[in-house]
Amino acid sequence: xxxxxxxxxxxxxxxxxxxxxxxxxxxxxxxxxxxxxxxxxxxxxxxxxxxxxxxxxxxxxxxxxxxxxxxxxxxxxxxxxxxxxxxxxxxxxxxxxxxxxxxxxxxxxxxxxxxxxxxxxxxxxxxxxxxxxxxxxxxxxxxxxxxxxxxxxxxxxxxxxxxxxxxxxxxxxxxxxxxxxxxxxxxxxxxxxxxxxxxxxxxxxxxxxxxxxxxxxxxxxxxxxxxxxxxxxxxxxxxxxxxxxxxxxxxxxxxxxxxxxxxxxxxxxxxxxxxxxxxxxxxxxxxxxxxxxxxxxxxxxxxxxxxxxxxxxxxxxxxxxxxxxxxxxxxxxxxxxxxxxxxxxxxxxxxxxxxxxxxxxxxxxxxxx
Amino acid sequence: xxxxxxxxxxxxxxxxxxxxxxxxxxxxxxxxxxxxxxxxxxxxxxxxxxxxxxxxxxxxxxxxxxxxxxxxxxxxxxxxxxxxxxxxxxxxxxxxxxxxxxxxxxxxxxxxxxxxxxxxxxxxxxxxxxxxxxxxxxxxxxxxxxxxxxxxxxxxxxxxxxxxxxxxxxxxxxxxxxxxxxxxxxxxxxxxxxxxxxxxxxxxxxxxxxxxxxxxxxxxxxxxxxxxxxxxxxxxxxxxxxxxxxxxxxxxxxxxxxxxxxxxxxxxxxxxxxxxxxxxxxxxxxxxxxxxxxxxxxxxxxxxxxxxxxxxxxxxxxxxxxxxxxxxxxxxxxxxxxxxxxxxxxxxxxxxxxxxxxxxxxxxxxxxxxxxxxxxxxxxxxxxxxxxxxxxxxxxxxxxxxxxxxxxxxxxxxxxxxxxxxxxxxxxxxxxxxxxxxxxxxxxxxxxxxxxxxxxxxxxxxxxxxxxxxxxxxxxxxxxxxxxxxxxxxxxxxxxxxxxxxxxxxxxxxxxxxxxxxxxxxxxxxxxxxxxxxxxxxxxxxxxxxxxxxxxxxxxxxxxxxxx
Numbered sequence: 037x038x039x040x041x042x043x044x045x046x047x048x049x050x051x052x053x054x055x056x057x058x059x060x061x062x063x064x065x066x067x068x069x070x071x072x073x074x075x076x077x078x079x080x081x082x083x084x085x086x087x088x089x090x091x092x093x094x095x096x097x098x099x100x101x102x103x104x105x106x107x108x109x110x111x112x113x114x115x116x117x118x119x120x121x122x123x124x125x126x127x128x129x130x131x132x133x134x135x136x137x138x139x140x141x142x143x144x145x146x147x148x149x150x151x152x153x154x155x156x157x158x159x160x161x162x163x164x165x166x167x168x169x170x171x172x173x174x175x176x177x178x179x180x181x182x183x184x185x186x187x188x189x190x191x192x193x194x195x196x197x198x199x200x201x202x203x204x205x206x207x208x209x210x211x212x213x214x215x216x217x218x219x220x221x222x223x224x225x226x227x228x229x230x231x232x233x234x235x236x237x238x239x240x241x242x243x244x245x246x247x248x249x250x251x252x253x254x255x256x257x258x259x260x261x262x263x264x265x266x267x268x269x270x271x272x273x274x275x276x277x278x279x280x281x282x283x284x285x286x287x288x289x290x291x292x293x294x295x296x297x298x299x300x301x302x303x304x305x306x307x308x309x310x311x312x313x314x315x316x317x318x319x320x321x322x323x324x325x326x327x328x329x330x331x332x333x334x335x336x337x338x339x340x341x342x343x344x345x346x347x348x349x350x351x352x353x354x355x356x357x358x359x360x361x362x363x364x365x366x367x368x369x370x371x372x373x374x375x376x377x378x379x380x381x382x383x384x385x386x387x388x389x390x391x392x393x394x395x396x397x398x399x400x401x402x403x404x405x
Numbered sequence: 406x407x408x409x410x411x412x413x414x415x416x417x418x419x420x421x422x423x424x425x426x427x428x429x430x431x432x433x434x435x436x437x438x439x440x441x442x443x444x445x446x447x448x449x450x451x452x453x454x455x456x457x458x459x460x461x462x463x464x465x466x467x468x469x470x471x472x473x474x475x476x477x478x479x480x481x482x483x484x485x486x487x488x489x490x491x492x493x494x495x496x497x498x499x500x501x502x503x504x505x506x507x508x509x510x511x512x513x514x515x516x517x518x519x520x521x522x523x524x525x526x527x528x529x530x531x532x533x534x535x536x537x538x539x540x541x542x543x544x545x546x547x548x549x550x551x552x553x554x555x556x557x558x559x560x561x562x563x564x565x566x567x568x569x570x571x572x573x574x575x576x577x578x579x580x581x582x583x584x585x586x587x588x589x590x591x592x593x594x595x596x597x598x599x600x601x602x603x604x605x606x607x608x609x610x611x612x613x614x615x616x617x618x619x620x621x622x623x624x625x626x627x628x629x630x631x632x633x634x635x636x637x638x639x640x641x642x643x644x645x646x647x648x649x650x651x652x653x654x655x656x657x658x659x660x661x662x663x664x665x666x667x668x669x670x671x672x673x674x675x676x677x678x679x680x681x682x683x684x685x686x687x688x689x690x691x692x693x694x695x696x697x698x699x700x701x702x703x704x705x706x707x708x709x710x711x712x713x714x715x716x717x718x719x720x721x722x723x724x725x726x727x728x729x730x731x732x733x734x735x736x737x738x739x740x741x742x743x744x745x746x747x748x749x750x751x752x753x754x755x756x757x758x759x760x761x762x763x764x765x766x767x768x769x770x771x772x773x774x775x776x777x778x779x780x781x782x783x784x785x786x787x788x789x790x791x792x793x794x795x796x797x798x799x800x801x802x803x804x805x806x807x808x809x810x811x812x813x814x815x816x817x818x819x820x821x822x823x824x825x826x827x828x829x830x831x832x833x834x835x836x837x838x839x840x841x842x843x844x845x846x847x848x849x850x851x852x853x854x855x856x857x858x859x860x861x862x863x864x865x866x867x868x869x870x871x872x873x874x875x876x877x878x879x880x881x882x883x884x885x886x887x888x889x890x891x892x893x894x895x896x897x898x899x900x901x902x903x904x905x906x907x908x909x910x911x912x913x914x915x916x917x918x919x920x921x922x923x924x925x926x927x928x929x930x931x932x933x934x935x936x937x938x939x940x941x942x943x944x945x946x947x948x949x950x951x952x953x954x955x956x957x958x959x960x961x962x963x964x965x966x967x968x969x
Contacts, residue, residue, distance in 0.1 A: 085919065087919065092934070093763060093764075093765070116919060116920060117919070118918070118919030118920075119934060121933070123661065126661065127656060127661045128918070130661060131830065134449075134830075135830040135831050135835065136831065137830060137831065137835050137836065139835075139836040139918060139919075202744075224536070225537075232654065233654065263559070263642050263643055264641070264642050264643070264644065265642050266642075266933070267933040267934060269933060269934045269935065269936075270932060270933050270934075273743075273936055273937050276742065276744070277538045277742075277743050277744050277745055277937065278537055278538055278744060278745060279535050279536065279537055279538045279745070298742065399470060402644060403644065404644040404646070405470040405471070405473045405474050405477075405644075405646040405651065
């Protein structure tokens with residue numbers, strides 16, 4: 037009996053080894069052949085166009101190079117990128133969906149409410165990237181809303197206070213808490229992101245309200261009388277020139293980018309103790325895209341290790357890819373996402389009507405039209 | 406026989422070309438206007454079934470925040486008109502009717518702002534008078550030992566100031582034309598009756614040119630109400646919205662609402678068209694006949710010592726409108742970084758090198774030149790045919806064609822762009838340079854038509870008639886008689902449109918897509934996405950291109966082609 041059991045065990049073990057040996061390579065081969073087919077189809081389509089609100093020209097250069105290299109895309113392959121503000125990205129895509137005229141293949145923007153509405157409307161092309169499983173864990177831990185295969189969220193960012201220590205009166209500024217921003221010395225020297233034009237600013241407003249109370253933002257506005265800027269790049273320019281030396285909602289990645297260009301800058305970045313609002317940046321393929329295979333290949337690339345490396349090296353934001361090694365230069369400004377304390381946001385409640393309500397409140401408090 | 410003759414007349418080259426052009430022009434103008442109105446009434450939320458309603462007018466346009474934007478629009482337009490009216494009239498009078506020194510030298514420079522982009526002017530003024538980092542603020546603070554900033558352009562006054570500086574030449578052109586055509590005998594009579602210089606100016610000269618002043622003021626008011634770049638740069642970040650910035654916000658914000666945008670566009674268009682209507686019906690018929698049959702040359706008023714004060718005022722205007730803003734822009738463009746002070750030790754041409762090598766800006770220069778050349782050419786061909794149909798044609802619809810073709814003058818660029826976007830979004834024109842071209846042609850064709858019309862009206866119709874009675878066809882007559890005589894006017898019109906298209910902003914910013922950027926869009930893009938120093942460099946490239954084209958225009962046309 038014992039010998040029979042022993043034989044059976046050995047036989048089963050052998051079968052498992054054979055099965056593992058066979059199925060492993062077969063699965064890999066199958067994925068490889070799918071990818072090879074996708075690459076060929078993408079080459080046939082000859083171009084892909086994505087729109088986003090984040091990637092700077094330098095980042096796009098890095099992505100372009102890595103994308104071509106990874107898949108052996110020819111020089112004739114057209115890789116187009118459009119950079120617009122969050123609201124403008126949404127407007128452009130909505131415009132094309134309504135008109136049934138598609139020039140944009142992939143949309144990547146921090147506006148989950150738009151993706152929810154578009155998915156509900158059947159305006160997105162469902163596609164589950166093979167690398168998505170490497171993201172699921174950190175997406176879940178970060179409480180980030182996703183809806184694969186309609187849309188996935190491979191990266192995130194957070195708005196944090198940034199100031200220029202070189203500006204008069206700012207050499208000794210230290211921000212540890214959001215409450216440190218309620219400083220009369222910042223009156224007329226501070227800024228605020230334009231909630232009227234951005235889902236991500238609206239979400240940050242909502243998160244701050246939830247954690248610090250409804251009266252925090254009105255107090256900040258009353259004490260500092262901030263100027264309103266929409267684009268983080270323009271806003272950081274105002275910080276750098278000392279025109280408006282402090283901005284409570286800036287991307288640490290933008291500071292990283294500027295310091296890469298000019299090491300003499302002395303910009304402070306704070307990660308307040310109450311936490312930050314972690315803003316996932318959803319990505320989807322537009323249904324009706326003229327280059328669906330090239331769009332799928334681009335999504336595969338952006339979620340791959342190589343794509344993520346090029347993207348994070350360029351933008352300095354959070355990667356949600358598990359096990360991703362954040363470059364040391366980025367880490368100085370943007371820590372590992374797992375170490376960041378987050379403020380809770382009820383994402384499912386942050387629908388388009390709710391965003392409009394927050395925008396209305398912003399208008400009222402800022403006394404702006 | 407008579408039927409055949411009539412058919413031949415109907416199907417002849419002249420009828421086909423002018424009639425066809427009339428239909429094309431009417432379609433270009435009327436369809437976007439109709440679509441705008443239709444969209445304002447057809448409410449359509451993303452993902453929901455559309456329905457017809459007046460709610461965008463009754464609830465949205467009449468909401469307090471939009472009413473405030475309308476109020477801001479009226480306020481800054483009125484303020485800018487008042488200031489530009491004062492500057493423009495004073496400059497016109499000193500140039501046309503006084504012995505101010507250096508008049509000939511100063512006139513071409515005084516008109517430079519007419520050709521520049523007000524949006525670029527607003528950015529330049531932000532380098533001069535921004536809080537803390539404005540160059541002028543720094544100089545004045547140092548000079549007077551002040552602890553706070555004496556100037557700021559980030560308010561309604563700043564918007565009024567910049568608008569006024571850039572629309573002063575419009576007033577100047579209206580008034581100077583009228584002053585130069587005025588019979589000096591009227592002033593001489595007043596003076597021989599004992600009136601002094603200023604008394605004569607106040608009681609005789611100004612009343613005589615008042616229709617020109619009102620005409621200029623209405624055009625400036627309408628242009629300011631439709632201006633988008635200046636309030637975008639100086640108002641929006643500082644809580645001041647106008648109708649045009651709200652229209653733009655509604656097409657690009659997260660609270661995107663095309664129906665509301667169309668409704669607000671319709672209201673703005675109604676406002677501006679009303680003013681144009683008032684101008685045509687009330688102001689134009691009141692123009693006094695100041696030209697008599699006898700040959701004359703207006704005598705110049707001797708200002709005595711005041712002529713230096715007049716010169717100082719002219720130099721002050723040039724400093725504010727041309728020298729200081731362009732110098733500031735240039736200094737920023739050659740700086741390594743911009744921190745509100747010029748550092749002679751940290752100069753670079755790298756920003757220019759970046760502008761010419763970065764794909765977006767390099768593409769923008771090329772797109773602008775292509776669009777400007779093609780747009781100006783098509784506009785002038787259409788303008789010539791329309792002008793011919795109106796002034797030389799025999800068709801019944803001439804008055805109607807005149808009205809329809811000049812309608813876009815009353816429509817702010819951003820409003821017409823909104824109509825064009827809605828109209829062509831479902832066509833292959835969408836997301837191509839062609840839609841921008843259509844936008845440019847629709848909005849600016851009347852400018853070209855005006856240039857051709859004035860040249861055509863100065864030609865006697867007998868020249869055409871003689872050619873036709875000698876047996877030449879209509880086409881031969883146009884080719885061999887009219888075109889050679891109209892050539893200077895057509896070339897001047899072409900160059901004027903070329904310059905306007907090089908700096909066009911409101912239509913471009915609403916209609917462009919990735920890859921279709923033009924120079925003004927590149928300036929805006931660099932302001933929002935790049936650094937101040939690179940934004941200044943791309944703006945300087947635009948200014949230089951515009952100035953070269955302007956010099957060519959002046960060589961070909963002189964000031965008279967622009968005068969009203």
